[in-house]
Amino acid sequence: MATPERPYHHGNLARALLDAAAEVIGEMGPAQMSLREVARRSGVSNAAPVHHFGDKAGLFTALAAEGFERLADTLSAATDGSADGQVDPAEVFLEIGVAYVRFAVANRAHFEVMFRPELYHRESSDVLAAASRAAQHLYGPAADVIGDGITDDRDAGTIAWSLVHGFATLVLNGNLDTEASADPEGTVRRLGRLAFSPKGGAAVP
Amino acid sequence: MATPERPYHHGNLARALLDAAAEVIGEMGPAQMSLREVARRSGVSNAAPVHHFGDKAGLFTALAAEGFERLADTLSAATDGSADGQVDPAEVFLEIGVAYVRFAVANRAHFEVMFRPELYHRESSDVLAAASRAAQHLYGPAADVIGDGITDDRDAGTIAWSLVHGFATLVLNGNLDTEASADPEGTVRRLGRLAFSPKGGAAVP
DNA sequence: GCGCCGAACTTGTCAATGAAAAGTTCGATA
DNA sequence: TATCGAACTTTTCATTGACAAGTTCGGCGC
Numbered sequence: 470m471a472t473p474e475r476p477y478h479h480g481n482l483a484r485a486l487l488d489a490a491a492e493v494i495g496e497m498g499p500a501q502m503s504l505r506e507v508a509r510r511s512g513v514s515n516a517a518p519v520h521h522f523g524d525k526a527g528l529f530t531a532l533a534a535e536g537f538e539r540l541a542d543t544l545s546a547a548t549d550g551s552a553d554g555q556v557d558p559a560e561v562f563l564e565i566g567v568a569y570v571r572f573a574v575a576n577r578a579h580f581e582v583m584f585r586p587e588l589y590h591r592e593s594s595d596v597l598a599a600a601s602r603a604a605q606h607l608y609g610p611a612a613d614v615i616g617d618g619i620t621d622d623r624d625a626g627t628i629a630w631s632l633v634h635g636f637a638t639l640v641l642n643g644n645l646d647t648e649a650s651a652d653p654e655g656t657v658r659r660l661g662r663l664a665f666s667p668k669g670g671a672a673v674p
Numbered sequence: 675m676a677t678p679e680r681p682y683h684h685g686n687l688a689r690a691l692l693d694a695a696a697e698v699i700g701e702m703g704p705a706q707m708s709l710r711e712v713a714r715r716s717g718v719s720n721a722a723p724v725h726h727f728g729d730k731a732g733l734f735t736a737l738a739a740e741g742f743e744r745l746a747d748t749l750s751a752a753t754d755g756s757a758d759g760q761v762d763p764a765e766v767f768l769e770i771g772v773a774y775v776r777f778a779v780a781n782r783a784h785f786e787v788m789f790r791p792e793l794y795h796r797e798s799s800d801v802l803a804a805a806s807r808a809a810q811h812l813y814g815p816a817a818d819v820i821g822d823g824i825t826d827d828r829d830a831g832t833i834a835w836s837l838v839h840g841f842a843t844l845v846l847n848g849n850l851d852t853e854a855s856a857d858p859e860g861t862v863r864r865l866g867r868l869a870f871s872p873k874g875g876a877a878v879p
Numbered sequence: 880g881c882g883c884c885g886a887a888c889t890t891g892t893c894a895a896t897g898a899a900a901a902g903t904t905c906g907a908t909a
Numbered sequence: 910t911a912t913c914g915a916a917c918t919t920t921t922c923a924t925t926g927a928c929a930a931g932t933t934c935g936g937c938g939c
Contacts, residue, residue: 477933478887498792500705503925514889516928521887525926584847587703591848600849627841627850627861628869632833635840642789643796644805645832656832664833664869682904683916708896719918721899726916730897 475512483521485511487535490528494578499588504528529582529589530596536579537599543572544606558613562625563661565610566633570657573637580637614665632664633657680717688726690716692740695733699783704793709733734787734794735801741784742804748777749811763818767830768866770815771838775862778842785842819870837869838862 479485489510493502504525505515522528547568548561573580582588589596611626639645640653649656684690694715698707709730710720727733752773753766778785787793794801816831844850845858854861 477889478935482887498790500790500793504927505925513887515926516890517888519888519927584843584849585703585705586847588705623851624865624868627854628837628865631840631844631865632837632869633840634844635836635838636832638789638843639836639839642791644789646828649832660829660833660836663829664837682918683906687916709898710896718916720897721919722917724898724917 479511479513479517482511482513482517483531486518486521486528487531490532491578494532494581499529499578499581499585526589530593532579532582533586533589534593534595534599536576536583537596537603539576539579540569540572540583541599541603541606543568544603548606548610558610559665562610562614562629563658563665565607566629566661567654567658569607569630569633570637570640570653573641574653577641580641584634584638629661629665632661636660684716684718684722687716687718687722688736691723691726691733692736695737696783699737699786704734704783704787704790731794735798737784737787738791738794739798739800739804741781741788742801742808744781744784745774745777745788746804746808746811748773749808753811753815763815764870767815767819767834768863768870770811771834771866772859772863774812774835774838775842775845775858778846779858782846785846789839789843834866834870837866841865 486507489507490502492510493506504518507528508515508517511517518528522531544565547565583600607630608623608626611629612622614625636645636649636657637653640649643650645656691712694712695707697715698711709723712733713720713722716722723733727736749770752770788805812835813828813831816834817827819830841850841854841862842858845854848855850861
């Protein structure tokens, strides 16, 4: 009996290729991802992706843009959940950092591509716009924690981003201990409080 | 007139291949490094590296091990320069972080390979030993800053490593501002003081 | 309903790649 | 001086990214 064949037009090939690419990267890392393997897993010929993404770097570009979009959404949700002003701004800032780590762990393939600009067309307007939107959600709330000895909101943003980006990266490449690997969000929440709270006194409960 | 040819035995091919690999990675990133290009730049045939490194992952393994060795040496030097006990331990801890960022910027190719374990044989005893020695220099002095609200030296080490690793990574992939890119060491020294010093009071001068 | 156009594919080809096998050249040693 | 193995070179093969040419349909205008 003939196997049921996919019609000539895939119907949603771009989406399928992005998903397959994320899957391959999750298994082997960005450096070992091949267009042919991505096409195979999507059930099309090796030249099919050209119509949607142009070339390999084009596929990486789409992944990076999607990653920054998802990050911006994740950080936006972490901010908006407390927009009523009734929550300590420092706690909101902390939860944004936790959301960043949650995003990195849940979207490891995207996260690894996003921060390797040599893989993609870094001047892509989609990527630049999405990255800018994500950065706004990282730097924006930094203004709320000025006064903890840190008087420049860009400094607070850079410290926070460095901390959570470094933590996420070290967890993903297996360099931190079992607590951090087993519970990245809980660990970064605890460490973030230590790093950003008044010394010697009660931290945010 | 015949060009002067290299004798059949290169004489120091392993070293030449490591240097050429770092050069290629510096130009194109780890994902685009090819053994054939590395061999060409070393003046040998494409199969010559096999004798020294086995395969492509073997070359990456050697680069990673060398990178962790260099990092350990850099951090050791940052520690030893103040072993006489006359320097504020918090300042030593800060300078170790600065040395980490200096290493990352100066050895960008090695740094990028070191933290991508999917590229190399991560169970390599050379890599594990060198990485362990480097980690000791990162975590060791963390004990000296307990009392700043941070009561666990592993927590201090993880916060510090996350901060400087994240900062170095974000500088290298062009995500931080022009101050950080133009003066990574100065910027991370300043931010490190903010992050680790008593709030509201005089920081380490 | 038909014809047409272009989107969305497939097939075939080529140069470059990693890996492997076989062969060659020397350096070190007995 | 002869031998052995380290340290290469040459050749081959499967896979890859990219490209060109060809084919299949979906959508649209008439």
